[in-house]
Amino acid sequence: MKRMALWEAKHPKIVIAIALALIVPAIIGFIMTRVNYDIMSYLPDSVESVQGEEILDKTFNNASMSIIVIEKSDARYVAALKEEIEKMDAVSSVIWVNSLADISIPQDVLPDALKDIFYSKSSDSTMMLVQYKYAGSSAETMQTIKNIKTLLSKNAFISGVSAIVEDTKELSDKEAPIYIVLAIVVALVAMSFMMESWLQPFIVLAALGIAIIYNMGTNVFKGEISFITQSIAAILQLGVTMDYSVFLIDRYNEEKLKTSIREEAMANAVTKSFTALMGSSLTTIFGFLALCFMTFTLGLDIGLVMAKGVVFGILTVVLVLPELVLIFEDTMNKYKHKSFLPHFEKLNNFVFKYKAVFAVLFVLLLIPAYLLQSKVDLYYNMDKALPQNLISIQGLYKMKDEFQMASTQFVIIDDSIDSGKLTKLENEIESIDGISTVLSYNKVIGPAIPDDIVPDKILDICKKDGKQLMMVNSVYESASDELNSQIDEMTAIIKAYDPNAIVTGEGAITKDMIVTTNRDFNVTAMLSIVAIFILLAVTFKSISLPVLLILSIELAIWINLSVSKILGAEVSFVGPTVINCIQLGATVDYAVLLTTRFREELHSGLDKKEAILKAANAAERSVFQSAVVFFVATFAVYLVCNISIVKGICSLLARGSVISAASIVFFLMPLLYIFEGVISKTTFGWAKGKKAASVNTENIAKEENKNA
Template sequence: MERFSAFVTDHRAPIVGVALVLALLSGIAALFVPINYDLTSYLPKSAESTRALEEMDAEFDAAVPNARVMVNGVDVEQALAFKQQLADAPGIEGVLWLDDVVDLGTPLEMLDPAAVDQYYRDGHALFDVTVANGQETEALQAIYDIVGEDGNATGQAVNTAESKAMAGGEVANAFAILVPLILLILVLSTTSWIEPVFFLLAIGVSVLLNMGTNIFLGEVSYIAFTIAPILQLAVSLDYAIFLLHAFQRAREGEPDPVRAMRTAMRQSFSAIAASAATTLFGFAALGFMQFRIGADLGITLCKGIVFSFLCVVVFLPAFTLVAYKLIDKTKHRRFLPTFKGVGKVLAPLRIPVFALVLLLVVPCFLAQANTSFTYGMGSTEGSQTRVARDTEAINDAFGQSTPAVVLVPKGDIGRELELAERLEQIPHVTSVLSYPTAVGAAIPTGFLDPAVTEQFYSEHDARIVVYADTESEGTEAFAVVEQVRAAVHDLYGDAGLVTGMAASLYDMRTVVTEDNQVTNLIAIAAILLVLVLTFKSATLPVILIATIESAIFLNLAVPYFTGDSLNYLGFLVINTVQLGATVDYAILFTDTYRKHRRSMPPRQALARTLGTSFQSILVSASILTSAGLVLWLTSTNNIVSLLGLLLARGTLLSFFLVVTFLPAALLIFDKLIAKTTWHAGFFRGGGHLETEKEAGS
């Protein structure tokens, strides 16, 4: 550490220059990182819906219809003209309408009413549109230009286009709100006007480095793009605070700033490393998910923590020595109280809170596991966007419609007809579009225009489109998926495949449910290992993990008791993020308590610990809570907004339990901790409590 600190302080100017140049280049590179808005693309390759999509992409030119477009007040001829305009628009691979399923040479009154009503009723024409992957924004703009303000568009592709349009702006808006909030918190908690800027500059450089180096990953999900920079900023500011506070303390006894910084680096390195390690391992657990969004988010967050750590131990010391005189010139009085007497205020809450948590933890554990979950983007109900209004208009006119695509081996048209008839009998299935049902089993494909047959047949496969009047997820939607797959597999075995949004979300539910236990166990085991190495104790790590896990159970149980649904991805991520991000509060508190406990009895040590660590924990929790609230309030994306709410509430619960439940646990298990901690050296009477290991040495 001596050589490292000497190198950093001796080469401070080049280090600052290189870091700022790299940050600038990374900021430019971040603008060119592709963002993936399709969560279903992160399903494992073994999922049936993924295998079906890959086969369909290889066999057919057009994919599954992923948008519904409605024009109003038109007759059949006008609707056909709109269909042609849509088909010719950029980014649109195909348009399906009434003329694809019936012969419009026959008067509408003589056609099957069920078939007609699915595409045309009361002057409304509804088109099933296939938008090319990656061209959603261009296609939606073209659709709006064609149908005008009176027309409507909804569906997965429309949601993706809206998310693309909002993602960058929402990240900028979140930072525009969060940075002033953090500056205010830091100004109130420090004694220098410029010091908070140093904190934000160091972490800001690391955020830019993280975002820019995402270009080497090929692409990132919109979830990682949206939440990773904000989480990185909020979680790792503590590292900068640790270092600069150590620098201030060192300068009190060392007038030479270079020597003071070297001392500060040595004194704060272990605390910064331990804090970064627990957060890193919490985030790293996401990488073990089968659902590859976990790896995407986990890698991005872990990379961010590494860059934050490096910036705090390399860039920040160098920059501080270059500009430390600004800190001296911008001193101000302390605005926050010292909180030295907070222990007396919180002491009466210890045992009641401890008892209450023990009473609630099991019911909350069961409740959070039985919450009603969603797996996709969620409903747009209640939103004021055009997409929400269009969705409501289309559903009012034609009802819900969710397509699924069935791929089966080509060649047995009789079996295709049998399958189509069985699929039509499934509850909530409104129509089945296949060659034998739309064209006729007796009509040879050679008699038809290839443009017609190519919708149904490739070189090897037959494609059947099944429409259901359900949402894309939920009990009814998933029941339809199960029954469609059962019918397909009964007739075709493993050669038959089913895909579509509902099928993908069904597979997602299966995958992420298995992922939850794995990621939790890995995160807990990894953080336990770090805590064991940090405290050299058999009981302290368990107490710390129990404190934060109790806060997590309380946090995730709230939706169950309020009757709200919870997105499972948010549930999965917050399990590891809240643990990794807030266990630092418990570490700081326990480490401070252990030091005081060596010179005073437990109650006095707890009072002193609360007096000295409460402000640091409060500041850190305030920043992370602010980050969560900003995500919740600024994001129109249901998953990101929910993650923000869970993060804010979870941080507050972790903070409250660390300053109430944890002190009670340390007090109750004081003797056990002394016996199971290596060289505990706890004070007892006029000397130190002799541990069993010391006695045997």
């Protein structure tokens, strides 16, 4: 390692040239990486509602559907709009009244089955269904919805899952670059005041920027990433890996005091830092990798990208940053200034004075914080994650208010069931509380008309390959307890007629997503704790230290989520899972830094009090610097973001960085001091500090006696 580091230090321009050259394929990879805007697509294939979506797609070409609501327009305009939409290549069918009856028939003469479905109760609005040939989040469907929007008048609205996904795409594509630029700007400002050179933040961000480009570019090997990952990955990577850069530069400044040769000093700094950085980064990587065990594979998406980002961060810190520092060192020195980082001596003396109080407070907060965070209110439906002025959200409320269609489910049932039983089944479904309408072949065409004389275009919408499709509308919103109970009741009814029948659609998929993510939350939280516990136990050769370190950060996580509950704020369903793994993995480094420094000071011969105060004074400056950059980057995005899922995650991350840092100062420091005796007995090699302190005390006493 030393030989390679020395070669790099002596050839900085070659290393930088290679690093810059690699940016080109990374940018190409970034451009080629598809972004997935459909959160529901991350559910596992084993879920029945997902299997139902597959049947809708392959059999009925109906995996993606939009609903267009048109207010106060005559039938000729609606018919003309329908005709224009039907011409689009990605549209498989458009269903309106004139698909089943002649447009010349007066509305009040139409069968009730048609009026109830296609017209509002007031008869001021009508509705048409648009089915697409491709998956709901495919590029073809997205472009088609965009084209449909250009045809709509001011009193026409398009909604449905695919339309919401398209609005999400437009908003995310517009705002994501703003997030990155804003995070970089505020991080630069914060770092400029905390570092000792006005130029140093630019050098650090240049190296980390290269790591971010590499990380985002190599996502091409995954094929696609979620829009959530795209929005937060760069910001998270910046916040998590920034302190690695500061650590290396500080180490380089220390090594320069030992040798006058800059290249030698940098090689020594890289060699000595690499092992420490790898050990520190492993806790963060383990935290991210815990997300990969979610059956809801959005966790795999975020976890893999972020773990990869930490690896690239470490590599650029030891391979690229040293060369940038050597090249621009003279300029950095030219623009040196006094760091505005605060000193923590007074605060630490205060905490130490009342250490017993803070230790008791720590214990008292554990249970209520845990219980409160477990009751945080979650939301699962995307309409709460987007601005209310978007056309898809406006359309959703029009469907709810005018057609009693807060959500729509599809029932896939065996076509061999006779019409009498189907009529009975439909009546039973309609009798369930909250069901507004049922659209089925049996209700619209009627059992008396043979299939042979029904046009294939109509027949294929409802019947195909031995299966029959029904559309069931509900007045209850997706993810509500009422709808989930309604789906359970409806499933029980249809299974009595056909054990292989499937209920799918937005509400059914959301219900399965609730069950899946609740299970994932518990699994990933436990996995991240166990993995980091084992890593800390091996690193410190201790049983007691991992307990104290993890509890100090877990309490910070629980307090973070509890604040949302206290404020009455709803949190995205992915929020607690992501925060549990990321906040634990990213900020346990704060605890490791303080503990490692405490052990070093004990081994240097200081007594317990002197060691903890000196360790806290030194470590907390690094903790503060890292926490501030993490906070300003994520909080700035929170302020400008209009996508609630991303906004909520950034809010939790910003608050979490501050709470974790505070937990280290006010709780971990007193706990390390109070339990030092227990730590000494349960940690291999810890007692060396006591021996050193004892020897140091004896030497001081001898020196005093000699002088006397």
